[in-house]
Amino acid sequence: MKNLAIRDVFGLTLRDLGKKNKKIFAVSPDLKAATKLSYFFKEFPERSIETGIAEANAIGISAGLALAGLKPVVSSFGAFLTGKNVEIRTSISFNNANVIIAGTHGGLIGPDGPSQAGLQDIAVMRSIPNMSVYQPATAIETRKILEYSIKANKPIYIRISRQANKEFFTSSYKFTEGNPVTLNKNFQDGIVISSGNTLQNCYEAVEKFKKLGKKIGLINIPSIKPLNKSKIKNLLRKTNKVFTIEDHNIYGGLGSVILESLSDLDKKPKIFMHGLKDVFIQSDEVENLYKYYGLDSKGIFKFINKNI
């Protein structure tokens, strides 16, 4: 699965899990080819529901399926699904309904532009009680997060990317809710914290610093909510400078999560937040967009270098 796009891994894993777990349902508001729920739809038409372009109804039907004892996965672009805030808040979270909401097209998605891209989805979803928020960075992490989420019994939002990312893990990787995942322990000069797509670019930037003799660590956050506060605090105590990197609005995303986690730490490291500065992105190819917004490895290197 290494070179597959995150969304394909999501779709294929769900299909595979559907073979054993007969309670899984897929609910799609007309975007199954893009979200890759199509794999499940093809294999299990009797457990697949097409709602048409009606996200609110899809969310409500998913809540009802869960309350009846099934395990629905509703998927559409994260921008569209999480825009239905009051429907998710009331029908899913206020019922503590066992629904997986998979918001695809998270981050800088390409020429389709900002209306289609999930850029505030993490902020919106983590503000809702009972809702967990996960974001996989790689193919293996996607599979592990989905396997965990299918077994869990609660509302979960998973932010899914449409792109293929570099693999950092082996099949022995275990997703543990709340746990930060350290990729590079050299924390002496600073720590970079990332989640999802930006992990590979952060890794390259950190490698470059390594060649220059700087010791900069790298932490991946697959479980954005909940995040194990004591674990993250223990890690960040070991440095004076923290750099949070995200392809999401700077308000309410990963950087905010880290700041909140450290709020009661006696001796705080300086935290530098890098992400989308409260803007709607523009259209272009994915790599051009990451470059334009300073979220490619060069941009991330520059941001860290300026502040180190």
Next chain:
Amino acid sequence: MSINQFNVDCKKIRKNTLECVFKAGSGHIGPSFSIIELTHFIHKYERDFNFILSKGHAAPGLYACLYQNQLLSKKEFFNLRKIGSKTQGHPDRLLFKKIDCSTGALGQGLSVAIGYAIGDKHLNKSKKTFCILGDGEMQEGQIWESLLFLGNNYLRNLITIIDYNKYQNEMSVKDTLDLGNLKKKLSSFNLEVIEINGHDFKDIKKAFKIKKLNKNLVVIAHTIKGKGISFMENDNHWHSAKLNKDNYLKAIEELNI
């Protein structure tokens, strides 16, 4: 089934609702009183069902029906709208497991009801799902998403009821955003639509017994907001007005039970 007994029950339910809301200091009486017969009928005579009060503000009426049918203790019932109570301002499944769906933000209950019905069918359960919508609630876009879905997907075990009491939060439905010819609209969605008197035992019984349809059933229940108390009927002041002692005693006296 005795019609007289049923009507006496409904009077008791209205009396309990008044007492409960009076003690709590707030609560929606008018919208509660239009659903009493429908809600009591379901809880008294149906055996295996999910009940979704999409117009969640009528919660006091629902709680009074649950109390009448021994599904809620006296202590819990009269602890309306208080910290830690099962009887929160709007139905709250997190605190009261007998509530099949938390509601309160309008427009969402029918979608959840569809999910329940599909789920039960898949699991081969013989449960029915009842969903009560408000007429004002019909202005929500999500309702029409779900109706369009129902026009295309037949669910034998789902009964959708519209509590057509002709008023909404601020004024009449007609003066706010008229629903026009609702029966015609719904029929054009490929739904089986019947109109009943939502306070009439025989009408309700007949509606719930309809079988062998090949379209989803939508019951337009013509009701009266504030039903049962003369000075509350069709007076939208009682949508959520605070009940003072004089009005409370006047209403109780009128019920004469």
